[in-house]
Amino acid sequence: MTTYGGVLDALADPTRRSVFELVAERPHAVGELAARLPVSRPAVSQHLRVLKDAGLVTDTAVGTQRVYRLDARGLATLRAYLDRFWDDSLAAFARAVEHDPAAPQESP
C-alpha cells in the first residue's frame, strides 16, 4: 500500500528524483534512463525498484524490456490531497467573502 512515508523517502535522493522526473515526462525503458543519466544501468534499476515500492512508478513488460511509467497513486496522492483541500477551502473563502458583506469577521 502506498504511504506518504514511502513517497517522501523515495524522492529524498537527488538521483532517484531525476529518474522519477524522466519517467514522469513519459514512459521510459531502463536502458533509456541509464543513457540519459550519469549512473549505471543496475543503479537505475535499484532506483526504479524503490520508486515502484513507493507507488510512484509502475512497470510493464514490452517485448524483452520493462517500461516504466508514472503511477498516479504516489506523489500524485500528496498533491491531489492539497488540490482538493484548496479547492474546498477557497470555495469556503469565496462564500465567506460574498455572504454578509457588512459583518467583518464574526463566525456565522
Add this chain to the structure above:
Amino acid sequence: MSTEEQVSSTTTTVDPIVRTLTVAAPPERAFDVFTAGMARWWRADYHLGEQPLVDVVVEPRAGGRWFERDAAGTECEWGHVIAWEPPGRVVLAWQVGADWAFDAALVTEIEVRFTPESGPDGAPATRVDFEHRGLEAYGERATEMRASLGAPDGWSGLLDGFATGIAG
C-alpha cells in the same frame, strides 16, 4: 531520439497548486476575509491542536506569526507571514509537515494576489490568484518525517477522512 535531449537538473518534482477565482467584493474585503477572517472559512477539522479549533490568526505584518488557537487556548504554529501588502498581496509560509505537525525547517509558500475587477453591473469584484508552491520541500524533508508518517493520523489518514467528508 530521446538520448540527445538535455537531462533536466531541476529538483522540482511537484507542480504548484494554482487557482484563480473571482469574488463579488472589493480587494480590501477579500484580503481582510482571507487573513483576519481566516477562521470563518478554514475547515474546522483541519488543525493541529488537541481541542477543537476556535481561531486562526495571521499577524498583520511581514514576519508575523500564523497560528491556530484551540478551545483550551493552546496556540499551535502553522507558519509565518513572508509578505504583507494589503490589499493586493499576501505571502504566507505554510510549515505544516506531512505528519500534520509544525516543522520549523519545512517551508512551503502560499501566495495570494487580489486584483480589482469590475463586475457585470459595475459592482466591485476581485480576481484572486492563489498559488501554493515549494511542495517539493516535502520530499526534501523525507528522512526526518519518516518516523511519524506511518501514524494513523498522518496525511494518508487525513486524505481518507477528507474523501469521506466530501462524500458525506
